[in-house]
Every structure is written in C-alpha cells, then in structure tokens.
Amino acid sequence: NAGVTQTPKFRILKIGQSMTLQCAQDMNHNYMYWYRQDPGMGLKLIYYSVGAGITDKGEVPNGYNVSRSTTEDFPLRLELAAPSQTSVYFCASSYIGGSNEQFFGPGTRLTVL
Amino acid sequence: AQSVTQPDIHITVSEGASLELRCNYSYGATPYLFWYVQSPGQGLQLLLKYFSGDTLVQGIKGFEAEFKRSQSSFNLRKPSVHWSDAAEYFCAVGAGGYQKVTFGTGTKLQVIP
Numbered sequence: 001n002a003g004v005t006q007t008p009k010f011r012i013l014k015i016g017q018s019m020t021l022q023c024a025q026d027m028n029h030n031y032m033y034w035y036r037q038d039p040g041m042g043l044k045l046i047y048y049s050v051g052a053g054i055t056d057k058g059e060v061p062n063g064y065n066v067s068r069s070t071t072e073d074f075p076l077r078l079e080l081a082a083p084s085q086t087s088v089y090f091c092a093s094s095y096i097g098g099s100n101e102q103f104f105g106p107g108t109r110l111t112v113l
Numbered sequence: 114a115q116s117v118t119q120p121d122i123h124i125t126v127s128e129g130a131s132l133e134l135r136c137n138y139s140y141g142a143t144p145y146l147f148w149y150v151q152s153p154g155q156g157l158q159l160l161l162k163y164f165s166g167d168t169l170v171q172g173i174k175g176f177e178a179e180f181k182r183s184q185s186s187f188n189l190r191k192p193s194v195h196w197s198d199a200a201e202y203f204c205a206v207g208a209g210g211y212q213k214v215t216f217g218t219g220t221k222l223q224v225i226p
Contacts, residue, residue: 042216043157100207107155
C-alpha cells in the first residue's frame with residue numbers, strides 16, 4: 001500500500017494564480033482531511049470529508065475549496081493565490097469506527113510570491 | 114472547545130539522556146490522545162495513542178506516554194534518546210470517529226552528541 005500520497009511536493013505560485021493540490025489514499029478510509037502547517041502554529045484544519053460527496057469546513061477554509069467524488073481522492077483547490085497561503089499542506093485520512101488515528105501524506109510545500 | 118498546550122517550543126538533550134515532552138489538554142469528556150512525530154521534510158507519523166484502559170501506553174521507537182486525568186496531561190517519555198529521535202513532536206486530542214482532532218504547536222527536539 002502506498003498509504004496517502006500528495007502531489008506536487010513543491011510549487012511556487014504567483015499572486016492570483018490558481019492550482020489544485022492532489023491527495024489520494026489506498027487504504028479505503030472514509031475520512032479525509034486537509035491541514036496547513038505554519039511555523040510555530042501546529043496544524044490547522046482547512047476542510048474535511050466523511051465520505052464521497054460530503055465535505056465540511058474546518059478552522060481556516062477561506063481561500064480554499066474541496067471536492068470528494070471518490071473514496072480515494074480529495075483534491076484541494078486554491079483560487080486566487082495570496083502570500084498568506086504560503087505554507088506546507090498535509091492531507092490525512094482515517095477509518096470509520098477508529099480512534100481517529102490519522103495517516104498523513106508527505107506534504108506539499110507551497111510558496112506564493 | 115478542546116485544546117492542546119505544548120509548553121516547550123524547543124528542547125535539547127544529550128544522546129543517551131532521558132526525555133520527557135509535556136502535553137496538557139482541555140476536553141470535556143475522556144479524550145482520545147495522540148503523539149505524532151515529524152522528521153524534517155516529512156509528514157506526521159503516529160507514535161502512540163490512548164483512549165481507554167491502561168494509562169501508560171507504549172508506542173513505537175521506544176516511546177511511552179502516561180495519561181493523567183487529574184493533571185490533564187499526556188507526557189511523552191523515552192529513557193534513552195538516540196540521535197535519530199531529533200524531530201518535531203506533536204500532541205493531539207480528539208473525540209474519536211470523524212470528530213476534529215486538535216494538534217498542539219509542537220516541540221522541536223534537538224539531540225547533541
């Protein structure tokens with residue numbers, strides 16, 4: 001099993017550009033999450049999904065959108081990138097009935113200039 | 114609302130010395146508690162978790178943690194630190210299932226020879 005995979009690993013965007021961060025998991029987990037990590041701030045939840053077709057906002061959803069058309073994939077869309085979105089983005093997944101132990105991807109480092 | 118405090122931003126220990134990383138949480142019921150480790154440039158990996166039973170839990174890489182309800186603490190310990198333990202450590206609290214998991218701001222561990 002590959003676990004949770006994320007692409008790209010690194011990306012530089014110009015202000016106002018858009019992009020999609022890809023996330024996929026092959027563990028048949030129903031729950032998936034997007035976090036951003038900023039130095040000294042821990043992880044902040046952007047969006048989460050409890051299954052295909054169901055998504056909800058986390059703590060810091062502004063400037064982002066998500067969709068979940070399949071169990072495996074949970075892409076994060078940035079519209080009109082801003083310098084404040086410079087961060088490391090992590091995707092995670094977990095399974096129904098568990099303790100919500102989350103399995104993390106390797107992250108995408110995004111810089112907006 | 115649930116919260117997690119990791120009072121130490123940065124800790125330096127000598128290789129072979131013992132280690133204790135502090136974590137205090139705020140949660141209304143019996144929490145699910147986690148410790149994750151993040152090596153540089155990597156995603157988070159679960160070290161151990163607690164949600165019931167024995168309050169002393171063993172994890173991977175020789176780590177253990179003790180749940181103390183009276184002190185609202187879940188401190189991480191290791192009797193003898195190795196250079197490869199240098200990383201950032203995150204404590205987290207959740208309610209299980211798909212309920213939100215809240216992460217602390219992390220403690221960066223430096224190991225000196």
